[in-house]
Amino acid sequence: MSLNLKSLFDFLKSNPSEQDCIGYFEKRRWKDKVISPFDPNSKVYKCANNRYKCKNTGKYFTVKTGSIFRNSNISLQKWFLALYLLSTDKKGISSCELAKKLNITQKSAWFVLHRLRYISNLPEFKVMLGNSVEIDETFIGGKNKNRHRDKKAPHCQGRNWKDKIPVLGIIERDGNLITQTIPNTKQETVNPIIRANVKEGSNVYTDEWYRHGDLYKNFNHQIVNHSIKQYVNGNASTNAIENAWSHLKRTIIGTYHQVSKKHLQRYLNEFTLRFNTRKHSEQERFDLVLLSSVGKSLSYKELCKISI
Incomplete structure (x- = not known):
């Protein structure tokens, strides 16, 4: 079975059935041999209703077992469409919009999206950055002029700790992006993260902060001084990371409108996935995220218990 993922029109035109989606996932997950999630060395028997039995443990399983889709009452067909929409739409998709498209409740759509964001934190992109690297921080939250007067700060420039969430961004020019929420932008907080993600000896460009x-x-280390309206200083600039921030904030403002501090990192994972796979085809990105669902699980209780 194959899916046509060149465009949303082609995806809907192919209109794969639930059985087609199960077959596609089985082919991507197991290739030509079904492997038991309970005992990889066990013989496996094929049973009715897309179930399999592990001989050594006597347990039954499906292709959803041991993946982010386990115990879900939502069909794999709807999961596939949700994954396609989230991974291909440049600014993401809201839970209200997804609920209408999948004919499910908004609460279910919200949980579906967060589980997909959970598996978007791919290990393929957790590599040391090098060569020319730009570093900057941004603050996620409302504009100063729109705040309640108790929260307004004179000459704030967006750095108000009452309702702003600081985010660190590290990008390799023409390469990958790393985004991470941080408690503050102090040097003792930021510098260890930079050293853990950037190869020693690389060219690092920042602003005057x-x-x-x-x-x-x-x-x-080279600096551009934005305070004197300097945006390029030889090879030094932060234009690439500023461009990433521009896309991120348009995603939040245009699609999600606001995000909580509790779940912001997952929205960052979603955005970073699309950014780092910008040169992938829609088919490649879909398969990449689909395979990352294996070995992952996230219950609704676990999601809501996440601390900040």
Whole structure:
């Protein structure tokens, strides 16, 4: 079985059945040999209703077992459409919109999207960045002029800790992006994260916020001074990471409108996935996320218990 994932029109035109989706997932997950999630060395018997039996353990399983789709009453056909829409739409899709498209409740759609965001944190992109790397932080939250007067801060420039969430961004030029929520933008908080994700000796470009730090000890650190309206200083600039922030904020403002501090990192994972797979075809991105669902699980109770 194959899916036509060149466009949404082609995806809907092919209109795969539930059995087609099960067959597609089985082919991608197991290739030509079904493997028991309970004992990889066990012989497997094929049973009715897309079930299999593990000989060594006596347990039954399906292709959903041991994946993010386990114990879900939502059909795999709807999961596939949700995954396609989330991974291909440049600004994501809201739970209200997805609920209408899948004919499910908004609560179910919200949970579906968060489980897909959960598996979007792919290990393929957890690699050390190098060569030329830009670093900057941004603050997610409302504009100062729109705040309640108790929260307004004179000359704030967006750095109000009452309702803003700081996010660190590290991007390799023409390469991958890393985004991470942080408690603050102090040097002692940010610098260890940078050293853990950037190869020593790389060219690191930042704005003047980092001018008093010690990045020069591990990297070729160069600065652009935005306070004097300097945006390019030789090879130094933060234009690439600023472009990423622009796309992120348009995604939040245009689609989600607001996000909570509790779940922001998952929205960042979703955005970072699309950014880092910008050169992938829709088919490649779909398969990449689909395979990442194996070995993952997230219950509704676990999702709601996440602490901040």
